[in-house]
Amino acid sequence: MNYGPLIFLAAFFALASSWFGFVLAPQVQVGRLQQTNTLVLSLTYPTARPGLARQGLDVYRASGCAACHTQQVIQTNTVCQVFLTDAGTNQARIRALLENLAGSVEDEMILLIDHSKPILKDATPEGADDLVKALTAAGAKAYRENVALGPDIARGWGKRQSVADDFLYDYPVMLGSQRIGPDLAGVGARLPDENWHLRHLYAPKSVVPGSTMPPYRFLFERRKIEHGASPDAMAVEGDYEIVPATEARELAAYLTSLRADAPLFVAPLTVPPPPPSPATNTSQSSAGVTPGPGEATTNAAPK
């Protein structure tokens, strides 16, 4: 008996199953993803990148930046914190609630007064919500904060994990597979200065000492100085100056547009406090706030 056609059919179905699973099903699930609203402020997310940045994506693709840089922040866990913003007038009730949380009376006093410290740390969402409810019932004002955890977050590469929504309008989607340099998913939030990026592309070591990134001088052009050096000049060589070519400007615009940090339902992030907000950001230094200039250098080091 000739089993040939039967075998062929079976092999065909075995292989086709993966096509249904990993081509068709994802297309149905995420291929039709629409814009969503961010938590709290209800802004539309994501929005298409501005024109120059869109063209910069092509420079990023053509130069193969994705060979060394990923755009995927990985989050290993999420914990919740509770902040007290206003203790209200029912002091006895509030103190009773805080007593369970604080180790000593001094701690309890600090919790009551210093609103920059969370009164509850490393909690589950349910636990945090319960406390917020209890405090609200007692007339105080408190809010819950979600803190993303993981080495990438701690390095300041992003505030939350990368999710499908972040890449909705990009073509091609270049998630990258190797971290020879740092992750770039949130580089625009970390290093928002386009001129910094231009200097870095022209001569990486000039802004990041010891950088292992190759210079991208072919994105810059050498032109004769006509009426005094241009303010954008990277370097002046006699009568000539080095200025960024269009590609360099586009790439810098693209890099600064990379800021996947909107709080979304699928990736909840710090819910900003109600209007009178006492310094919540500073309390959260480990969760990746925009670093100062000194920190910026270390964070972006081997780009």
Add this chain to the structure above:
Amino acid sequence: MSVKEINFSCRLPLLVLFISAAIWLVICSALTLIASLKFHSPTFLADISWLTYGRVRPAASNAMLYGFCLQAGLGVALWLLAHLGRTPLAGRGLATLGAALWNLGVTIGVGGILGGDSTGFDTLEMPRYAVVIMFLGYLVLGLWGVITFHRRAQRTLFVSQWFVFTALFWFPWIYTTAEMLLVARPVRGVAQAIIAWWYADNLLVVWLGLVGIATVFYLVPKLLKVELHSHYLALLTFWMLLLFGSWGGIPGGAPVPAWIPALSGAATVLMVIPLIAVTVNIYATTQQIVPKTPYLPGLAPHYLPLDTRRLTLSNSLRFLLFGVFAFFIAGVMRVTSVLADPRPMLRFTWFDFAQNQVQTYGFFAMIMFGATYFILPQLTDTEFPSPKLIRAHFWVAALGIGLLVVPLATGGIIQGFQLMNPTIAPLTVAKNALHFLRVSTLGDLLLLLGHLIFLVNLAGWASGFYRARAAAAFAVMTEDLFKPSEAPAS
């Protein structure tokens, strides 16, 4: 149909396929070496846009995959279909044209990547205009393969035929899917990344696996003059490879719906079944003639018969057994990488890159070398000029792969641990990995040397063949000249 006729029918297309494959291999090595040297000095060739790291690296991997792996794989596949079907290769003129088209496509594609026209998708970087030509070439080649299969005189099928025939069909399926949905009419968002991962996995694990394993299942028993240990194990390998191999490839922690990497990880772990099945099957096959030894099979070739004809054979056997060993290692590395992934550790490191190199170089390329050294002398009845050079090729390539992969894998694991620790600055992590990368440059150099030896071997063989043909033709042409002088004597 005599074996001679079958061999004659394969001669021209296979000659074109194997020699172009060898040339692509050298090009790939040269590009890899440039990429590797950039880790010694970032400014090395940095001012030339088409030699920047981000273009050289994908150009090298595309030259390797499409220039060498698929090309040599197709050559071996066509030969297997003709031989196992006991029928001459159909349409050999057109098949040669297909090979020429394929090479034209790969040339344009690699040039396109260097010129900045990469599509930006891993393993699919070739621009659209090159893909069309390449795909046309594939269709022509594949079509004649299918026709040869259809015309087979030997109706009962050997397992290798299942493998090869399925591979012939599966490539156009995955390639058109990926090109249609990523390049021609792109889907939105991360669905692109999922499809690209699916394609890369199906090419590297399923396609290369099917063709490479088909080759060892046929050639190893043939070279040892024994039967394949177990056909049932071989069939199990086939079905498991199709079922689980095609579902792999999507890394944990990717920004996609969580069920996708979970399913993919489970399938990758289940790939240990075909992995063990292949290794056991080949090991048991070798044990049929090799006495029990404390050494690994394949590293003890002196146990094999040693007359002159078999010397070449045992040389190609060496490559094949190394390939099976690397197949096992590559599989174990893939599973390790998946199991380490819940807290993504080895992802984004050099470990996955090393795994990829074991799969393409250690497993597939080595098996293709072994097959080439076996097949070519049969096509023309011309031996390779120097068995010593073949042995040299083996040792240089084996050492090169070792020196490439071991430092990268070790460096990758260390890099993984350091990336997990946020107190270590990313620049420090990158600099620590540099030491390992610089050692692996030695491996790249050795591989380049090995590929040059391969090319020299092929060139020596081809020139030997054509010299013999020219001498024969000359003898026929000059027969008349000598006749008069011979006539009086007789």
